[in-house]
Amino acid sequence: MIDRSVAAAEGALRPTQALFRRLLVINGLLFTAGTLALVLSPATVSSPVQVTELPVLVIGLLLILGANAVLVRSSLAPLDSLATLMQRVDLLRAGDRISERGNGDVTHLVHTFNAMLDRLEAERSESSAHALAAQEAERQRIARELHDEIGQSLTVVLLGLKRTVDRAPAELREELLAVQETVRDSLDEVRQVARRLRPGVLADLGLQSALHSLSGEFGELRVNRWVDHDLPELSPDVELVLYRIAQESLTNVARHAGASEVDLSLTARHGELTLRVTDNGRGGIDHEGAGIRGMRERALLIGAKLTVESTPDGTDVCLRVPR
Incomplete structure (x- = not known):
């Protein structure tokens, strides 16, 4: 345990030490270049400094500061991307990462942060699986x-x-x-x-019959249903996730959307399975409630991607499951 902590501490220090060395080298080269320019150039500085010599000194100083700013900025630029990702990261939206290529001395820091996100998403998915089970x-x-x-x-x-x-x-x-x-x-x-609570038709007759039965439970809505007849063979977990997300989507439409019509489709195209629920309600989802977050957790269990797009003309819920 102690060895692991020491290794983690040493790993955390490596990017800081590398960045410190880089900045030290940059400033050292700039000062060396400025010194050589003063030594080798015909320009001289009197004591006291004459007015005609001030432009030369100011130009030289500005050049050194400008070069230093450009080089230091390029070294620290990846930290801005890292900070932006830290602000927007959401474990329910998997796969948001920073590219590790071209990040110079902070590559190790970016790699460590990406690995941390991988570990947190895996732990979140595992805990969600236990909770949903x-x-x-x-x-x-x-x-x-x-x-x-x-x-x-x-x-x-x-x-x-x-x-x-x-x-x-x-x-x-x-x-x-x-x-x-x-x-x-x-x-x-x-x-x-x-x-x-317990869709027995799903276990007894399959997903297509379960979706057909589910569509009939919302008598106040006109549900237009399209389900491919040549769907690939699905595991019970995938079928249950598809059914629960369709059920939650239709329930949200019936309770909150004020819609009169909703389209429910399940299609297999281009190597992926797509479940889509689109309504003609008022839309305008300001924030995601427990229902949508629950759908995102279910999507993570089967490695699927859930998108929810809401406009004043309605809401579109789309679940894409890689085959």
């Missing part, structure tokens, strides 16, 4: 309880109400029928929530 397991548990316990209890209540309605007097029958309809609606809602 636990989330899916919890969803399945809740769905089973809703279906097996609450659903069955409501079914028993519904059957009991039916027998009561058959034996009830006429003046109470209308009220009991209203209660019966309320219980039936509640049972349907419980079953719908259970289906959303």
Whole structure:
């Protein structure tokens, strides 16, 4: 452990030492060049300095300062790119790196920073995988309880109400029928929530049937669906990510977009799989909420790239999965 810390400290000092040596050499060469110019040139300086000699001294000083500024600036320029990346870096948007070519003495620093981002993204992806796996397991548990316990209890209540309605007097029958309809609606809602929590159709019938069923759950929206029939064989993890991102996108459209129509497509082109959800709502996403960030985390699990573009005419969610 101590050896690793010492090695890390030495590695951190190397770019600083190299940059210090470079600046020392630059300034040393400039001062040497200025000294040789004074020695070898016919120009002389009197004591005290005469007015006619001031332009020569000023020009020489400006040349030395200008050359020093250009050389030092070129050596420190990569640090500006590094600082800019530090400000905009987001672990949910993988792959944002600085080129390590042409960075001179700060190459080691850039390489170390890129390696740190690789390590952080890998750790974030691994922790997200564990969290999402636990989330899916919890969803399945809740769905089973809703279906097996609450659903069955409501079914028993519904059957009991039916027998009561058959034996009830006429003046109470209308009220009991209203209660019966309320219980039936509640049972349907419980079953719908259970289906959303655990998409059994995805495991039983596949992704295409699951997307078809999902499109029918948003009755207030007109969902135009295009799904290629010759999709490549997908792993269960990829299918689940595609389904969950489509589900979250449609849910966001129904809740927030104020849209009347949405296009849902899943196509395989040019060696990649593309899921796209586009609506005609009001758009204008100011900041990404938990839903979109959750979609980005799911995309990272399968090495996919998620883009969300929002305009006043609607929002476009696009997930690109390399085959």
